[in-house]
Amino acid sequence: MRMRPTLSWTPAEDLPPGTTDPEPVADALRLGGVLVLSGAGISTESGIPDYRGEGGSLTRHTPMTYQDFTGSARARRRYWARSHLGRVAFARARPNSGHRAVAAFERHGLLSGVITQNVDGLHQAAGSEGVVELHGSLDRVVCLSCGVLSPRAELAARLEEANPDFAPVAAAINPDGDADLTDEQVGDFRVVPCTLCGGILKPDVVFFGENVPPRRVEHCRALVREASSLLVLGSSLTVMSGLRFVRQAAQTGTPVLIVNRDPTRGDRHALTRVSLPLGPALTTLAERLGIPADVRAVT
Structure with missing residues (x-):
């Protein structure tokens, strides 16, 4: 009998709880140099399902x-x-307010880059440039x-x-x-x-069971080394392809912040996990930072 790929992960009971206060993320964005690592959760509001959420x-x-x-x-x-x-x-599928907020953060010089685990191209459609497509x-x-x-x-x-x-x-x-x-x-x-x-x-x-190309991994590692902080958006970090960058940041003292409704495998390495839906959370952050509300616009 063929075995199912090992993709599940049960969070440990001792993980820090999430918060509904996005202010630590706003503080990181105000400082600039934020590297975004996004997962499937940022695209669910565009009608694309995720793997592990509800x-x-x-x-x-x-x-x-x-x-x-x-x-x-x-x-x-x-x-x-x-x-x-x-x-x-x-x-x-069209970019949602989360994708548009990330693009707005980039336009206002708050980000050092965007790495996405998604294969849907919605970050680019929202206007983000130089996106590293980790999984193609x-x-x-x-x-x-x-x-x-x-x-x-x-x-x-x-x-x-x-x-x-x-x-x-x-x-x-x-x-x-x-x-x-x-x-x-x-x-x-x-x-x-x-x-x-x-x-x-x-x-x-990159299919399950396939490795991310080594040059792409090293490029992402270089982005993590240069970042002031790492902001994870909508990823459970269950698989190592994304978790390794969280671990790298934590090992070098780079603050890790996570916005994800459910616990993630990276919570123990994070300064905070904001447990809110991505679109509303990122729109709220844009408003706090005085970024125009066109992140709400439908494109």
Whole structure:
């Protein structure tokens, strides 16, 4: 029997409690040099579910692993069928007030950078620049044989042509951009190869069981070293890809502040955890800092 990926984490009882007072975060932003590390929780208000929060997709959905994707043509067919359908829902998502607040903080010179664990591109859509996409982006596709990158839109058009009658109704959309479909709904969905070498195409994202590219990790570590403080937004920090930066900051005395409704694996390293919804919390922070209220605007 195939084992489910080890993704769950139960917070220890001795973790410090959360607070509803965002003033310590406001103080850090006033000093400037804040490095943001964002997770799935910042995109839930845009209609993209998270993995581990209330009603998170891990309660009903096992994400694709790198090992399954590379080792099984059937798994690849299932992934691309689900992802092809899920992409439509992702394309409709728009930045929410949390994304816009982060972009506003950056415009006002309060941030030293943004690292996101998300693959949805919503930080950039809100106006943030120089975002480090720790886990890659669903907007790109990479060939596992020749390494060439290509736009996801091009692949979508090819898949549409190869599967003109494919139009199932999904039960739900997941944070990694795929849709919940049964094997019957996937059917004989046709996967297309790389146009240059005929190799296997994969979304340019880091699957579970796959490592973040070392150069990207080192770039993020350099950003942490240069930051005045690290602000975690909407991440449970369950997996090491994000937690390692929290640990790095704490080990060097860089203040860590977290805004997340639920306890996180990084709470023991944090100066504070603000237990509030991301959008309202970040909008309140923008108001306290005198940043124009256009972070509320719908774009």
